[in-house]
Amino acid sequence: MPEGDTLHRAANALQPLVGQQIHAISIHPRAQATRVAETVDGHTLESVTAFGKNLILRFSGSITVRSHLRMSGSWRLRRRTDEITGRPWLVLRASEWEGVLNGGPVLELHTRALARLGPDILATPPDIDKMLTRLRAADQTRTLGETLQDQELVAGIGNMWMAETLWHTQTSPWRRLRDIDEATRRLVLQAAADRMRAAVDSGREPQKQAHARAGRPCTRCGTPIRSWGQGDANRIAYWCPTCQPGPEPSVPAHAG
Numbered sequence: 111m112p113e114g115d116t117l118h119r120a121a122n123a124l125q126p127l128v129g130q131q132i133h134a135i136s137i138h139p140r141a142q143a144t145r146v147a148e149t150v151d152g153h154t155l156e157s158v159t160a161f162g163k164n165l166i167l168r169f170s171g172s173i174t175v176r177s178h179l180r181m182s183g184s185w186r187l188r189r190r191t192d193e194i195t196g197r198p199w200l201v202l203r204a205s206e207w208e209g210v211l212n213g214g215p216v217l218e219l220h221t222r223a224l225a226r227l228g229p230d231i232l233a234t235p236p237d238i239d240k241m242l243t244r245l246r247a248a249d250q251t252r253t254l255g256e257t258l259q260d261q262e263l264v265a266g267i268g269n270m271w272m273a274e275t276l277w278h279t280q281t282s283p284w285r286r287l288r289d290i291d292e293a294t295r296r297l298v299l300q301a302a303a304d305r306m307r308a309a310v311d312s313g314r315e316p317q318k319q320a321h322a323r324a325g326r327p328c329t330r331c332g333t334p335i336r337s338w339g340q341g342d343a344n345r346i347a348y349w350c351p352t353c354q355p356g357p358e359p360s361v362p363a364h365a366g
């Protein structure tokens with residue numbers, strides 16, 4: 111799943127299109143149905159920024175477009191080709207370059223969904239105080255692992271960065287929010303921000319220590335890494351039960 115750092119890399123890659131008048135094309139029928147291409151066609155792209163897991167494209171005429179990549183989407187920049195291959199969701203064609211969105215799957219003109227997002231973990235600098243305020247107002251019985259992936263509390267952290275951050279800070283994803291003091295919350299959020307920012311700036315994915323390593327030895331203590339579905343979305347948490355002590359996993363409420 112693309113996380114905030116993937117979106118920031120995409121935003122960086124698309125910068126050569128900023129300031130250019132855009133010819134926009136959609137081929138995929140689901141993308142055509144959004145009317146994004148016909149709305150932005152002929153307008154100047156004013157900015158491309160990542161916010162959480164969203165790519166926000168602002169055009170002249172006060173038009174804002176949101177692209178969310180979910181599991182399948184990708185943005186790339188290439189030299190203008192004047193050819194269309196496959197069924198791209200959106201091609202943003204400028205004089206020299208073009209940006210191509212393949213695999214969607216979320217493309218829309220600005221909606222209120224953006225207004226509900228929590229502070230972006232990849233903002234420079236990230237507003238950790240505001241994130242802590244949102245955490246204090248959240249349901250304190252939820253697990254830390256779930257909480258960190260709630261985009262309305264903190265925008266940009268997904269499954270992989272949750273697992274990696276908690277491994278590095280030696281905090282269990284199964285601890286309840288009510289059992290985690292303010293200093294630890296701050297430490298975890300700052301660690302996530304620092305590691306994700308480093309991944310954006312270097313353009314490299316991190317060496318994974320916990321994520322998708324179930325059954326393999328922890329590189330710090332040798333205990334096998336565990337995995338278990340977590341929360342209403344049943345996303346898989348990965349953790350070292352020795353380095354990250356905490357309560358036993360609970361079965362998601364709706365699971366059979």
Ligand SMILES: [Zn+2]
Nearest residue numbers: 328331350353
């Ligand atoms: Zn360990």
